[in-house]
Amino acid sequence: MFRFLSEVLALMRKYRKGLLIFCGLIVVAAIGMLTLSYELSTHSWFCGKCHYMTPYVDNWKTSSHKDVECANCHMQNSFSGILKSQFKAIASTIRYATNTHDKIPRSEIDDANCLKAGCHETRLLEGNVTFKKNILFDHKQHLNGARRGINLKCTSCHSQIVQGNHMEVTESSCFTCHFKNMPKGDAIAGCNCHSAPKDTVVHEGFTFKHAQYLKLGVQCKECHIKITSGNGNVSPERCFSCHNQQFPDKIDAKKIHDNHVTMHKVECFLCHDEIKHGEIEMVRSLEISCDNCHSGSHNIQKDMYMGIGAKDLENYPSIMFKAQVGCDGCHRKSVSAGVMQESMSVAEGQSCVTCHGKGYDTMMADWHNMLANYTELLQSMYLSTQEKYNAIKGSLEQDKLQALKPLLGSAEYNLGFVRTGHGEHNLVYAKKIMLKVQKDLNAANKLLSPDYQEFDALKIADDDAKNNCTQSCHTNMSKTQVVEYQGLHLTHNDHVSKHNMECTYCHASNGDKHGQVKLSRESCIKCHHTQESVECKKCHDNQVKMFNGQGGFDVKDSPDVMSDLNCSDCHSKMSEGHTVEKTKASCGDCHDPKYAEYVDDWQKKTVVIIEETSKLLNECKEQFQKASGLPAEKTNEIIALLVKAEANLQLVLHDRSDGAHNPNYAGALLFAADEKLRKVKELLK
Template structure:
């Protein structure tokens, strides 16, 4: 007699029953008699369509989130840069608007690939602890941002400095093709992508001071507006126009100590980024280095150069001690103290009005004098004469030096 009962173990029957219920729930029905016969109900197609819609919405949401500053902030190493952006003038501009070029320069897929690659680096911990960004000029000059900046001509900055963007960006400046971020590289909190003034000083002042002579690139008034207001210091009143305009007095007659630093490039700075001997050997190839670092990769000047500082001393604070004092110890101490009006016991300070106005020693000591005293290591000095008085104060000061 043939046994028609199923030989399927009880536990397998339970499993089959469970999966049939699952399939039935999602709209797929099968029958025990016809195991491979499948019938799809409308519920199945509704669920599939719903899943596709949810996937598309999720994908779009993820794509939108990946372009938001919050996504950049999800990596802890980006927090200081996020804070710098959040408190800056660009806080209403998303990171990707600047860090990825606009339009067809780079496709959307390329941008998404970059975002995903950054996520992968973060998850695998293969990211650099010192992130570095390259921002192309097209991002800054795009429509709706700074598209008319090159047409504005000479503008006056917040520091009353004259500047024209067009020649700096369109022309090769002394062998260097500048980019927007050559000058706009500041990323400290609150000043994200603002002007790094030290870059201006490096280009305009490096190599343009020799001894007492200062000849900045473009001249002082190429950048600085001639002050129009009358200035009162102590018991004297003066206006720059009287000296620079009427008498054509050089700025360094009063502002001799406005430049500190050489802006040189120590060779060991190269080792900060490079360890290949063949790259270090090209240290003296200035044209190649500037083209490769500044023009092609937007490297900030001070990744390589030492700083040059530029600024005038506050009234009555000039030290009058120059590099000469490094070798000539205590030279002219008496003259400096008299000029500064250093007081003593029972004697109040009485600084010269010239000192209070920041007139440098070189403002009066203008007469070059050759010397035959071979004990000196230099063959010329500068002494005072009547022209040092009349150049600034006019002919009515003739004879004042003789009375001193």
């Protein structure tokens, strides 16, 4: 053996030059092959030479990346990365030639390739972007730090499913993270991904806008009962599609995600069952089947709610029924009743507040009292009519008897229907029924006594009557003493009760603008400023406060230098129309005619400060909302400062004179607001 090795070494020494040349040629050939391989693999046309890559290449050709070479994404930029990619490419070519290749290829794309210069290098700085129609997405929140214990990569969301769209967002990845192991109807980020829908929505024939309900704090899941299907679980069989070894019973989920997601960019859908998200199940009326236990117990109430069942009257479903509100939308409070103290659900006023807002908690009680009074009147009227009928029916002609029986029968049935069905379930339908009862009883009395004078005992408003709004829904409006509109304070009671004005004079009654104020300040002026004697402060409370220098936070009271004057000394000839120019013209009655220029100067200076203070207030609010982990004491201090600063600003804004009523006090209010806001800035540092 030793002799053999000696002979080999001797030959190598003898032919050393030839061996060096041969080895050099091999190295050159290897470098040439690698260079050729690199050159070929950097061109996208080469990727499609293997038939099983065809679907991916075809998707790429129609994608937003069609002008980007495959290698720009799929090949690492470093020298070691290039070598690794080339050896991998050669190995893949050999496996393809020997038919031992993977039938479903996969690749790992580094985030650095996505974020390099010329591509998406500013993506993390762009903030919110809109995905699809109204989904707000921030890349920085998802890529900087762990989310649910997982460090995500670009390809965690931007992946490729066969026959899919190349590198577009795979929504199932989003749904897996946001909904897995979350309670029904909830997501890890709540509903913050979606901006509030602005379009008018039609659901089951009911038209509405989301904004008014979101403003009241109505939870999305009150209507969107089920928003997901699937659970996102990982079945063991999924593991064996890539691995062939047995796994322990207990697996560390974090380690699995670190290895698969963070290190090797494995797509979520390769392991997790799919979770679908959308309008899987929406709320529906009467979805609780009470009949399962209480057969026929609430049929009359359901008929009342659905607006069916009354005699000789058209169907009229409740607006709540049209809105798909189920029984448990109002019957939320559980109480014990009966000998066995069984549990039952009752309705309470607070249920109204949940959807309609503050002030509607008394509406149900008002309906109940109104219906009780009306049905009592009708019951008395029915008994009186029935007694009169019983007394003389023996002497009545046959045709009158035939006419009276259906009238009395219909009145008795319909009255019982309202009382048993509880008219609160459908107030408008209940009122129509009671009007029908009254009409039938009046007709019956007319047949019994020709001299009978028909009368309206109920004074019920029909759909078009001016008091229908306050009688049907807005029962609290007649009780409301003062409301504010565009800086003016007014009373509903004065306008509706005393002056007999219809609600629709000021408010829109139809469509998605229902209830919105439609009149302008000029409409008010046409009425109020044409009166001989007008008490200004009754409507212009904010202006009086500003003129007298009162109402601000941490600002000394400071009446205007002309506070001894009456409003009419400057605001003269109101009946001829009220304009700023006419008001400034009255300055010349007491001062130099050029004095009006001072008013312009006061207003210009005040407007500039108002804009600066408003901008600073919005900045402080935004910073405060983003701040987290603040001590309770500091949080309370910031809230108090913001409230006082905004109150001072609003006092100047609601005065609507841009400081002209009291320029010194307006300036003091804005200065105090500015000081408080700058203190907020310091506390938030």
